[in-house]
Amino acid sequence: MKLTKLLTSVIAMMLTFAFIYQSMVNGSLDFSAQNPDIYAYGWLAGLSLLLIAGTIGVASINNEDRKILLTAAKFYFGCAIVTFLFAGNDSMTAVTTVYAVLAGIVFLVNGLMTKNEDDMEYGWDEKRSWGKRKVEIKKQSKDKDVWGNSNIHGKTKKDKKIKSPRKSGVFAIIWISIVIISGIFFGVAFLMDEEESQYDYDYSEQIKSEETLTQEPARIYGPGETWTVDGDFSLAFKAANETDYRNEYAEINPDQVVVLTYDYTNIGHKKDVMDLYISSVSFYVIDENGEIAETYPVTGMSYPQEIPIGASSLGSQEAFGLKNPSQEVMVYVEVYGNDYVPYEAFFKLPVQHSVPTV
Numbered sequence: 194m195k196l197t198k199l200l201t202s203v204i205a206m207m208l209t210f211a212f213i214y215q216s217m218v219n220g221s222l223d224f225s226a227q228n229p230d231i232y233a234y235g236w237l238a239g240l241s242l243l244l245i246a247g248t249i250g251v252a253s254i255n256n257e258d259r260k261i262l263l264t265a266a267k268f269y270f271g272c273a274i275v276t277f278l279f280a281g282n283d284s285m286t287a288v289t290t291v292y293a294v295l296a297g298i299v300f301l302v303n304g305l306m307t308k309n310e311d312d313m314e315y316g317w318d319e320k321r322s323w324g325k326r327k328v329e330i331k332k333q334s335k336d337k338d339v340w341g342n343s344n345i346h347g348k349t350k351k352d353k354k355i356k357s358p359r360k361s362g363v364f365a366i367i368w369i370s371i372v373i374i375s376g377i378f379f380g381v382a383f384l385m386d387e388e389e390s391q392y393d394y395d396y397s398e399q400i401k402s403e404e405t406l407t408q409e410p411a412r413i414y415g416p417g418e419t420w421t422v423d424g425d426f427s428l429a430f431k432a433a434n435e436t437d438y439r440n441e442y443a444e445i446n447p448d449q450v451v452v453l454t455y456d457y458t459n460i461g462h463k464k465d466v467m468d469l470y471i472s473s474v475s476f477y478v479i480d481e482n483g484e485i486a487e488t489y490p491v492t493g494m495s496y497p498q499e500i501p502i503g504a505s506s507l508g509s510q511e512a513f514g515l516k517n518p519s520q521e522v523m524v525y526v527e528v529y530g531n532d533y534v535p536y537e538a539f540f541k542l543p544v545q546h547s548v549p550t551v
Contacts, residue, residue: 194303195254201296202250202265208292209244212285235279236286242272243293250300262304269297413523413539420538424461425530426469431455433522433542436512440490447514450489451478451522451544457497458505463531470499473511475528481519489514520544 216222222233246268253261273293280286414420419429431454438450453476459469478486489512497509515522524540 197299198250198303199254201299202247202254205243205247205250205269205292205296208289209240209247212240212289215285232279232281235275236281239272239276239280239286239289239293242268242275243289246272246293246296250296253300259304259307262300262307266297266300266304269293269300273297413541415540416542418540420526420540421460422528422530422536425536426457426460426462426471426528428457428471428526428528428538429455430524430540430542431508432545433524434545436491438491440492443490443514445487445489445514447486447489447516449480449515449518449544450491450512451486451515452491452494452510452512453478453524453542454508454510456505456507456509457500459500459502461502461531464501468499468501470497471506471509471528472497473513475526476511476513477525477527478513478515479523479525480515480517481521482517484516486513486515486522488512 213222216233216236222237246265249261249265249268253265270293273290276286276293277290280289414430416430416432419427421427434452434454436450436452455471457469457471462469473488480486491512494510494512495508497511498506500506513522521541521543524542526538526540528536530536
């Protein structure tokens with residue numbers, strides 16, 4: 194039975210440390226999160242009870258005291274209850290609950306089979322001498338005061354007031370367990386603080402980097418200025434011309450229609466699905482009121498072409514319907530280059546009102 198109790202207690206302590214480590218790795222004991230998991234508190238309490246129960250079990254190997262054994266059983270059953278009710282539902286909590294119940298049964302059965310400490314408080318020889326002395330005193334006198342003032346009775350009352358060393362051992366074991374648990378808690382808290390500090394440092398460095406990047410305003414190109422992405426492509430808008438043309442089949446009725454004319458060159462855009470092709474899909478035209486325009490069908494335009502490396506598409510045109518009449522428009526361009534890397538640029542273009550008939 195001693196070997197069973199020893200193995201049960203050692204395995205309980207090993208499971209405690211293994212599950213604490215695993216919980217820290219998978220993040221279930223991350224109390225530094227903005228919204229920590231409520232089940233983490235129940236899980237930590239259950240593991241604490243399991244560690245205390247294992248510690249008491251190891252200490253009770255050479256101490257066959259019923260109270261110590263039953264105390265260990267209580268902590269095991271307490272661990273099972275707390276883990277089952279408050280520690281969530283996963284494989285680790287299931288293993289802990291089942292193991293705590295089985296271990297509690299082992300210590301409960303062993304404790305019930307062990308004699309009570311009060312029965313072992315005085316040895317057989319001491320009881321025998323007590324009985325003889327008691328009979329002798331009764332033979333000498335029947336006076337109750339003589340019996341009450343006997344040294345034997347006084348010694349017995351004094352001995353009963355002295356705490357049993359076994360009881361003191363139980364409390365010492367419990368306090369040692371509490372100290373161990375506190376050490377683990379402080380260690381976990383220290384590691385979490387270190388991780389949070391490192392995260393805060395990395396986050397602050399990231400914010401500083403973003404602030405540095407935002408401090409450098411993006412360049413805004415004008416008409417005729419070329420935007421070049423080295424080793425990939427170049428793009429330049431020639432003009433933004435207003436047109437009076439209206440398409441009767443169009444689904445929108447804009448206040449102003451603008452035709453964008455632009456050139457682009459394939460410097461080294463590698464063919465994957467298709468060669469370089471820059472069209473209205475890559476443009477976001479914004480009017481003076483900040484509203485995004487929609488593409489508009491205009492006949493007779495020179496549409497962009499798909500071009501291989503070394504070729505250019507000159508005089509490509511796309512038309513947009515503005516919701517508000519504007520003297521100039523802002524064109525935000527986003528083109529995916531090699532390896533699907535997005536490149537962005539802004540073009541501010543004045544709207545030219547004199548336009549040839551399209």
